[in-house]
Amino acid sequence: MLGLVAGLCAGYTVQAGRAPTPLPPLSQPVVAQAKGKAPAPLSAAQDRKVRSDGDLRDMLLKRPAGASDAEYPAGHDGWLSMSEYAESFTRPAGAFRQLVSEEFRRAAVADWREGSLDVRIRLIQFRDERAVASQDALDSAEKWAGEESGHSTAVPGSGTGRVYTGGALDSGGRHRAEAFARRGSVLMEVWLDSDEPIAAQKALDLAQRQWERM
Template sequence: MEVPEVADAPGSVPDPHASASARDQDAPDASGTGTPVLRRRGRTALLIAAAAVLGVVAGTCAGYVVQAGREPTALPPLSQPVLAQAKGKGPEPLSAAQDRRLRTDGDLRKLLLKRPSGARDLPYPQGRDGWMNLAEYAEDFSRPDGAFKHEISNEFRRAAVTGWRVGSTYHVEVRLVQYRQEEQLGAAESAENAHYWAGNKGGTDSLAIPGTGDGMVYVHTRPETEFGVPLYSAEAHARRGDIALEIWVYDTKPIPKEKIMDLAKRQVGRL
């Protein structure tokens, strides 16, 4: 479905993704070891990483081919001690309310914050039908091709999105980005890198989100002026298991920390 272009009314907020900001520039980020790692990686580094991944895959495939051509070898007989069988009932399975994985394996869109009454659609697209695929997610970076490859290596699975605006200047975007986490802790790395970018932007106040361990909100007190109007922003980043939570708020006036904190606490609560 085509999204019609919306002319910017006086005092309205332009699309904040139309220009590179602090979260769209190249700089070090951090890995679990505390060593800076890139969230926005350079193209060369990404190609090297992709080549390394392809090399591992090619080596694994070659190993299977060699093994498949060999004669099967008989296995030695198993010799195991006889153990007495445990008595008593085993633990009860988790209920649907307790099993977080069961909740997040369903329709992720149902866990998104509900749009407040009176709010309107954003003037720029946010995925389709509440979902954002990998290509759409990567387009939000200043180097989409690099972001695309990086998210593949991070085992991106899917992203549920919502957003709204109140009046002509107050915009909110919420994303739940889910990772497969079979070999990479994608959600943890995504959140950690987001913390690096947000915390290293000048003129930023940061606060911990209660009950999240490492979740934080960031209020950027210095406005961006490249859009023709002062554009203030605030953001929140946290993780729950295999899900990285991202909230962005934009306005032409300073954003109270209570607003972004309320959004963050309510969204974390829904997870």
Template sequence: MPEPLEAAEAARPRRRGRTTLIIAAAAVLGVVAGTCTGFVVQANREPTALPPLSQPVVKQAKGEVEPLSAAQDRHVKVNGDLRKLLLKKPKGAREPDFVAGVDGWMDIAEYADLYEKPQNAFGNLATDEFRRAAVTDWLVGRTYSVEILLTQFRQERGLTAADYTSDQQGFAGDEDNTDSWEIPGTGDGWAYVHNSPDTKPGYLPLYSAEAMATRGDIAMTVWVYDTKPIPKKKIMDLAKRQMERL
């Protein structure tokens, strides 16, 4: 009997479309138009007196501030071994026959290979300042499987991690017969349960659920697969516990 991950090609990540770029362009045009209107209105008004330049002097505190420890400083944590931030495999779980990545890491070429058009995905990931990705997956019994991916972006030119999460959420939410919920405490996190299974001749029906959220420069993605419907509690619990580690 084939493992669920072998039949999960339809549920793999999809590169983001042009929707984000179109919305961004429209937003810029709206800002420009609003700014021009503001100049016209302001030009017809009487000049407003400026506040005095002198301001109260705030006394500087004495003494030295104790630096954060490595455990408290998130910058240190996320720039270390990203694999250590992944959830640990639960007791009794085992590795699937086909493990994602190599030694818990997934380079840009392997990451692009998750997409329907790897060559296009590779270029887009490079443009989006892909830095690195850590991955873990496990199998419980013969039908229940989990895969978690932490994707880190350089973010030198924009908030790419949040954009990536938003785009993947758009794809997940657009699927038919899908329930979704916000992930408490994450800001932008959402979990999705797809109630209609993927079917393929010779394979068992495959149900899936997924969750995406962002913390700083890291985009978290969780996938769950099973041959029976996946309850909300399972995907929400995994997503919340993984985000707590970030």
């Protein structure tokens, strides 16, 4: 114990005997502005902020040639209200309250049918001001999909975006594939339902093409 006290005293003595370290001057040298032309501003096609603040429906994949209307079209004129989106959850009332707290901003939707395959794509945008709700929504969606699916594949270039296939049949006895990814404040959801098993490559191709439009 005495050795420890002596060591501490010696340390304080050494520190006290050192000359104080001078602080850097408050005034800093002026950095000369680089010469040359300022870079041109990004175009609307290049600036993701401009794209996501524009008409969200323009970022949706277009219906392929030969496809028909969905049996039960979602939303109105390509838009999905917060209450309509909440209705897609098992507990709509709780989902609605959660969307309010997560600062839901808006959602766009596109759906169509190709033979027995039903396709629905939703882009859900959050304000992401108090928290990054879009990331939380992606994490939640992928958590549930990962537990229910038999196989998952990364969406190239999307970071943590993934496609899920081979899971249990849905409530109607149909095969399902789903994909999720996030670009900025926009969450991408791709849903496929079919009477026949859905090839992982087909689901991945659709998800990849939708991702590239965002």
